[in-house]
Amino acid sequence: MQSPELVTVGPKELGFQGLDNWGLGARSWPAGSGRPVLLVHGLAANARLWDEVAGHLSAAGHPVLAVDLRGHGSSAAVPDTDTDDPDAPAKDPTHTAASDLAAVCDEQGWAAPVVAGHAWGGNVALQLAADRPALVHGLALVDGGWLHLGDQWPNLDDAWGVLAPPQFDGITAELLWSSLRAGHPGWSDDAVSAVLGNLQERDDGTVTPWLERDRHRGILGSMLRHKPRALYALVRCPVLLLAAVGPSTPPRKREQLAKAVAALRNAEVVEFPGGDHDLHAQQPERVAELIAGLT
Structure with a gap:
């Protein structure tokens, strides 16, 4: 598959004082005359996890851009909230990320891309489609974007107690790679890396x-506050909800999926029985085929 170009995207006005020409790091597959596709990673993840999906989409003739959101991967740790400034209007990381992506699409000259988001990236993609309904041609929400964390945890402390990331003190890259390789036997070496x-x-x-x-x-606090169900009526484009399911899938997840399909104008659920949360890493060819179907 074609290797991506490493680029910086986003107009200068995305920058902050003292950070001239700041933008988002991204992985670009620019060739092709098909409809462009924008890929959005999840919380604490990075754009590389989309590489195999992007490779399949690029081979099918679609220009593809996978973006590292602020503070993730190759992007600078530029603030995404003004809560430290009592005189500034409150900003929220999910809304800020959606605004960044809208600016990226405008800069690229993309009038109607398909947008796919994983986990928190699904929330960001949904917010983008609600904020700019004329911009997004199709929306793929990959095991996220319809989940309502605020239904499950009453406050951030409780959520953090369960969802806080692991501590990596003393863990080497070599040891972690071996552990990930053993824990994901169905993934390619590239996906593990x-x-x-x-x-x-x-x-x-x-x-x-x-x-x-x-x-x-x-x-995570932003995700607790985010209410996807309040956005469904604002989304005009076709939506695919890609859901990893299995015997241990909580009823709450299926209920949220059903409510999303009922409230969105044109939506379909595609289940991945036994699928990993990172469906795009585990089954990139199928995920790419489904995304391409929205073009």
Whole structure:
């Protein structure tokens, strides 16, 4: 498959004082005359996890862009909230990320791309489609975007107690890769290596997340506040909800899926029995085929 170009996207007005020409790091497959596709990773993840999906889409003739959101992967740790400034209007990481992606599409000259988002990236993609309904041609929500964390946890402390990321103190990249390889036997080596893109390697060989821990908590708080069901009526485009399901899938997840399909104008659920949460890493060819079907 074609290797991506590593680029920086986003107009200058995305920048902050003291950060001239700041933009989002991205992986680009620019060739092709088909409808463009924008790929959005999840919380604490990175754009590399979309590489195999993007390769299939590119081979089918679609220009593809997979973006690292602020503080993730190759993108700078530029603030996505103004809560530290009492005089500034409140901003929210999910809304900020959606605004960033809208600006990227405008800069690329993409009038009607298909947008796919995984997990929190699904929330971001849904927010983009609600904010700019004339912009998004089709929407793929990959095991996220319809989940309502606020239904499950009453406050951030309770959610953090369950969903806080692991500590990586003393863990080497080599050891982590071996552990991930053993834990994901159905994934390609490239997909396993892409997970390591969530982390930076120190001089001593140990790893630490690119996304700072406090910022991770802040985005989780944004997810608790985010209400996808309030956005469904604003979305005009066709929507695919790609859901990993299995015997242990909680009834709450199926109920939220059913409510999303009922409230969205043109939506369909595609189930992946026994699928991993990272469906795009586990089954990239099928995910790419479904995304391409929205074009």
